[in-house]
Amino acid sequence: MIAVVVAAAVLAVDSSALAARIGSAAAVLGIVGVHFAVGRHLIRADRESVVLMGVQLGLFATAVTLVPNANWLLFGVIPLIFQLVPLRAATIGVIAANLVLPVSNLILRPGSLGMDLVIAVISAAGGIWLGYFITRVVAQSRERQRLIDELEKTRAEVARLSREAERARLSAEIHDTLAQGFTSIIALLQAAEPDIDLAVRTARENLAEARSLVAALSPAPLASSSLPSAVRRQTDRFHEESGVPAGFRVTGDERALPTAVEVVLLRAAQEALANVRRHASAHEAAVLLAYTPSSVRLVVRDDGCGFVPGAADGYGLSGMRSRAAQVEGAVTVHSDPDTGTTIEVEVPA
Structure with a gap:
């Protein structure tokens, strides 16, 4: 112009x-x-x-x-x-x-x-x-x-990682709850003398877990009771389903824990007991929940056939480690054919 x-x-x-x-x-x-x-x-x-x-x-x-x-x-x-x-x-x-x-x-x-x-x-x-x-x-x-462009890229990457983390979390939840529950139901129904009542009860508990998972709530066993009670029920259920004697003990002063920590410990107990039932051929098992001033430990022991730690880590143990890492916890595994297997999960709390 x-x-x-x-x-x-x-x-x-x-x-x-x-x-x-x-x-x-x-x-x-x-x-x-x-x-x-x-x-x-x-x-x-x-x-x-x-x-x-x-x-x-x-x-x-x-x-x-x-x-x-x-x-x-x-x-x-x-x-x-x-x-x-x-x-x-x-x-x-x-x-x-x-x-x-x-x-x-x-x-x-x-x-x-x-x-x-x-x-x-x-x-x-x-x-x-x-x-x-x-x-x-x-x-x-x-x-x-x-x-702005970098921020948009970062936000997109965060959203992608968040979706992947959520998928991983849901996969772990399904593996630790529904998949194990269905495995137990199948085992109970295929036994020489099917335990129909226990299978029905397991199916109902699985349904409650599914509804809780869909609603994105805490695990159903924790919704109505404390962590020690929920772990005790898992131990008793393990004994009913496998016939293997299993003891449960709590040490230290019980106290309320963050929901994320309780979920990690409960899922670890479920996975460890499921591994004993499926792989250990154990004659006895024991579960310990130990409260200390700075942390909480879950220990699951069995006198079964053992395995080489690391070589036999399936989805369950890797998922257990991943869950513990989310709350800055750690998983330790000791196993050999003579003494069986000890799985210990310790989280700061």
Whole structure:
């Protein structure tokens, strides 16, 4: 818009010769044409071009040399320079643009040189300051956009990890509750003398676990009783289903624990007892829940055939370790054929 106004003013108002006015207006419109043909695309692509700045300055110098009043185009040329090249090159370009009129007048019209120099200094200083300010604003805007983009990526990654963690949690819940419950029901019904009543009770408990899982509540055994009571019931159920004698003992001062800690300990007891039933061929088992001032330990022992720790870690033990890690706890496994297996889960509480 500035270029069009300056071109029109040069043609209509200026007192210079007609040929000079036509040439000056053509140079001004040439700046517009080059900008729309090349410059605008480079600016949008965030690409710099010293060559293009030189072309635009050459057209501007032509226009001002032919008609001094075309110098008003500085208001449009200075911002254009800062869009085309880095700050240092733009500073040189602005100084060069402001020197066009004094230099041309020094050669062609020496009488007006003094005022031209004053105006050039003021214009250059103002243009450089404005360009620096605009450059800083653009840089800050780009940095903000970069931070926003990184934030969006981070939020997307957090959402993805959250979904994966939730899937892992649900997988562990299903493995520790429903899958074990169904395994127990099948074993009870396939026995030589099926225990229908116990199978029905196990199925009902499994249904309660399923409803609790869907409702995203704490495990059903913890919803209506304390942790020791829930672990004792799991021990008694193990004895009923497997026929293996199992003792349960609590030491230390029982106290309320965070729900997350209670869930970890209860699920660990369920998994450890399920492993004894399925793999140990044990004659006896024992469960200990020990409260200390700084932690709570769950210990499950059996006198079965044992295994090599690490070599036989299935989903159950890895899930147990993963659960314990979520509450900064640890799982320790000791096992050999002579003494059986001891699984210990300790969590700070």
